[in-house]
Amino acid sequence: MALTETLEDYLQAIFHEENEKGMARVKDVAKKLAVRASSVVEAVNRLKEAGYVLYEKGDFIRLTEPGQEVAQRTFERNLVVYRFLDQVLGVEPEHARKLTCGIEHHMDRQFFDALSALCFFFERNSDVQEKFRRFADSYEKGMICDMYATLDQFGKGDTLKVIKVSGDAFLRQRLIAMGLTPGQEIVIERVAPLGDPVDVVLRGYHLSLRKEEAKCIKVEKI
Amino acid sequence: MALTETLEDYLQAIFHEENEKGMARVKDVAKKLAVRASSVVEAVNRLKEAGYVLYEKGDFIRLTEPGQEVAQRTFERNLVVYRFLDQVLGVEPEHARKLTCGIEHHMDRQFFDALSALCFFFERNSDVQEKFRRFADSYEKGMICDMYATLDQFGKGDTLKVIKVSGDAFLRQRLIAMGLTPGQEIVIERVAPLGDPVDVVLRGYHLSLRKEEAKCIKVEKI
DNA sequence: AAATATTTTTAGGTTAACCTAATATTATTA
């Protein structure tokens, strides 16, 4: 009887309406979630089925005890994720809000506890907070991911490990079929002038690669 | 033309199949995602529609250039979220894997960059890592959330702020209607022996609350 | 109390994402 992401959002909206106005009405929930009233009625009937709300048509929507508990828990998740994005990572409020509404549905107790602790940790240790801020600023976008070298950048005698094969599907399939799979070790045997072709050895076999092909092979020197 | 969470997962699965085996087949994608082959065919046709894969029936599934880019990006998100859960927060691999597959679809560039930076920060600063581990261990579960006091725990003259009203829907509605809304300040005027009733003043009005009711009002001393 | 406006409910429809079961295809093996 686990709720879907959507129903968790409805429950949370009802919870907020009850707390803010004392009761939840179809219209207000609809507005809060940016859906039509008819969608709310449908969702509320599902929640009623599941035992999370009381609802008789014409009346207000009311959370049951279990409903309240679930809503409370979801809301606490929301709070901690938002706090993490906002205070620790410095994500823009606008974005943070939206991301939070997605992430809050993908949490378990362990994650919740650890994330809470992390927020507290940063709050209590402003020196760490400061240090991280400086550290993060020094990372300009793009510096972190996809920083692998490609095969064509190395020379005779280098021993390399294949990390990834890029390029279009057909080329990639061909290269992988030759044995250039992630994890494979290769040794450069010879590089022709201008880098084309590059001869390599892997698993005892020789392979001659065009420069264009070598560029598709992301490697790490070992 | 934004992909749904599900289609992103299909794309990622195809990406992995291509990288591991050189090509992606319906059956293997189905196995990887724990769905039936017919579901894969349907999803692949949608991806083809959107220009992310090439597929002619009977042939392999192949990522197009855009498809590869999106898959790569999704995969990088997956990596960084997993790394965060696993290395920074210490979430169990099993759980971390599952949570990651949910969270990876709720990220933007800013979040990705900041989270990457955070992982690096912890990796590079093992002292901080250590310090956080100790800090987190000292937080036993439940210590963090829901630690509010309730109205019945205070005495004459205390000035309090209402944080939240709990209890069943009807009671809560009644209390909120009396003006006991989150944020409201109240002053305790008198507490009868055994704590029942509790008389309070808010917005210049007097209110007499049963002990049972007072217990539902979570407050903070100010 | 009528008339008008707001809100809720119902009826009926679409789409994504699943499924089962039946029918092609394509590979393997005898």
Next chain:
DNA sequence: TAATAATATTAGGTTAACCTAAAAATATTT
């Protein structure tokens, strides 16, 4: 090569989550 096994595809169906438009029920004004 024929029989068998494995894969892929189609056909047809379900469910959640949305929608529009119309009808019914409530509130608010004249």
